[in-house]
Amino acid sequence: MKKMLSVVLALAMMLSLMAGCTPSTPAQVDADPTQPPAAGAVNEQEVVGSAAEIKNEAVDGGTLTLSMDKAPTSLDPLKISGYNAFVLTTQMGDPLVAHDASGSGEYLPSLATKWEVSKDGLQWVFQLRDDVHFQKGTYQDGRLMTAEDVAYSINRNKKHVNNTLSFVDEVKATGENEVTFYLNRPTATLLYELTLAYYMIVPKEEVEGWGDDFGMHFCSTGPFMLESHEIDQQTVLVRNENYWGERPHLDKVIFKVIQDGDQRVNALLTGEIDIALSLPTDSLERVVNSENLDLISLNKVQMNSIAFSLENGPLTDPKVREALILATDRQELVDGAFAAGTAAVTKLPLCSNSWLYSEELEGKVPDFDPEKAKAVLAESAYPDGFDITLSYASSVERDRVGVILQQQWKKYLNVNVILDGTETATYNDLVHTGNGELYMGGLTASTSDPHFSLGYAFDSAKAHASYNPGPYINEKADELIYKALATTDHSERAAIYGELLDLVMADYPGIWFADQFTFWGVRKGVHMEDFDNWFLICNGFNYNAWKEN
């Protein structure tokens, strides 16, 4: 008896040790049983408003701490790859022209005060500010930036693999404060490209002085300068006291590396970080339920699509491709795979926050119609169904999409889908080598310009890159894509893109089914306004984040 009692006692002791961890979780959920999972109950308007609304006067000082999932290995504009590198480099430099986060599609002056384009669209002349100094570095003492520096920085990048300015032949300093871009074909997206971190202006002395190590000692013209960059730990930026624009309110900005998504939420809840970038959708509820945090919906959309391989397997038959599109119930995919309020159904290979997206255009893509799907498949070379592999980089949402799609296609077409969810490096290699059949992926549209979703997806120059894994190769399509770039007029471009959609959709190249929204968690008391893809903490003229003491 005594022995029994002591066993029970010991067990109870162990349980009480664990107990501290468990009861609070259900309590938190029970607190608001009416709340649907995740962001469903979030009133976006209200949330964004509360962060932007300035309750009191901006104060100077303080440190803003943000999280990133992994540290970039280089901050050199030449070598940056991945979102975090872009974000970090962007805070330390200035573009020639700035994007307008309000989504107007307009460009604002930054290092360039005004610009002009020649009639043939082949020469762009930029007038530069004359009061911009570089940050103090090891090889120069914060000297004035010149037109030569601008030409040097952009030409330097042009020689490199990252180069997105293939349509620019050369950049020359054509005056004391003037640079000219010489294009080989008229391109409407030049201004957009120039807002990217690739084209931050860097001093030649530092680049040559540091050599390969410049990426660890980045130096540019921006409001914050690099203090330390410890890979796997943190990157510390400090205020540039000699900045040409409005003096930054914040003393310091720290980007801490936290790999695990739930850990980012934990650190946000404890106040170790002020802003958590890219929250896992399953943890949004924790942010919504906390009274110290705001949930911010970003002007950034992750597209979700399944590209058909036009090289391998049954998909080379257009009837098969058409049948698969017809047998896909997009609404069910979105409802089943994504947490409520975190994604929307789409149909077009076009980012839904683009100015071009319309219901009318959606009409160019066949609707869900299982009966017709069956009939179309009956006419193909595989009337009784077939086996096919769906490859993707595994994530909670994509795993779910795979399973739902498996059921849909089995039910309507007797097609067996084999799920091949792997980690990112494996999937990317598969895309690059073209060894897959169905590629589930999708790009993150960083701008509302249709060229970067619609244009990229069917460009033969992007074949076997993640934009166009199929790959879809059609000379006529290439022609239209470049024709649409040659003009800045929206209605003219819209007409060309309409023609392009008619052309490519007749070939049934893939299924576009959902746009996923991006969410950030922000602590109350942080005042930041730019919640665009490549957000800016401070940019000298309209954004200057600050933190309540």
Added chain:
Amino acid sequence: MIRLIWKRLLQLIPTVLIVLSVTFVITRIIPGNPASVLAGPEADPRLIAELEAKMGLDKSIPEQFLIYVSDIFKGDFGTSLNYNEPVFQLILSRIPKTLMITFTGLIVALILGTLLGTVSALRQNSWIDHFCTVFSLLGASLPVFWIGIMSIFLFSVKLGWLPTMGMGSIQNGLWDILSHMLLPCLCLSLAPMATFARTTRSSMLDTVNNDYIRALRARGLKERKVIWKHAFKNALPPIISVLGVQLGICFSGAILTENIFSWPGMGTMISTAINTRDYALIQGAILTLAVVNVAVSLIMDIIYMLINPKIKI
């Protein structure tokens, strides 16, 4: 003794060679390649081919292996793609950080585990003995990452006592580092603590019931002296051998723990290396783990012999 050390050092050579070739082959077999990771998903396949050639990945695997091994004999372990630093230097800079938490965790585990084991052996079938049994069972069966997540939730998020992640900085005082170390150490120490408790308990039970212990007691020796000087000393050898095994496990187990707590040691480095197919770094890191394991077991054998000269290995 010297002969033993020589013999073991010689045995190290085939071990290292086997580890080298196995990791080399495995890194090449797993799908995905460093050039495509480096170039990014949006990259043009032509660019990737260019990078592959630059990195020597277009050569055949045996050829690549020969180059790698001959470089190693020159003392060159390659350069990490990710960190853009020589692998050897990188590993040397990370090892101390991993040892910081593994050693501390292990020492805590050793002290508390043996104490718990000894007490429960002496008070067989008491409540503390049962506590020890249940604790060992849980400690051995709860996965490290679960304990990590739960302890963060309790101590950092709910109670707000400890930071959730990172290493802190000595500039902010010793407490900053210690407070960051506490949870990872706790996490790492639970499983070995359980093992130490179990081993000590059974080893002590064996010893305590021996005739010579009874004889010592009969001679009127103080109980404390009987237990700690005579019984415990004789119960030590199995604990030492478990310590060796646990040190290896702990060092490798740090990979998970470090990732949970964003601790900048070998673990976070290895997982980043694997995710980005940083071949040279993966190979270097695994080689290091292998060498550490072999070295630890050698040291343990020596300690074993010093404690009990009767044992010949």
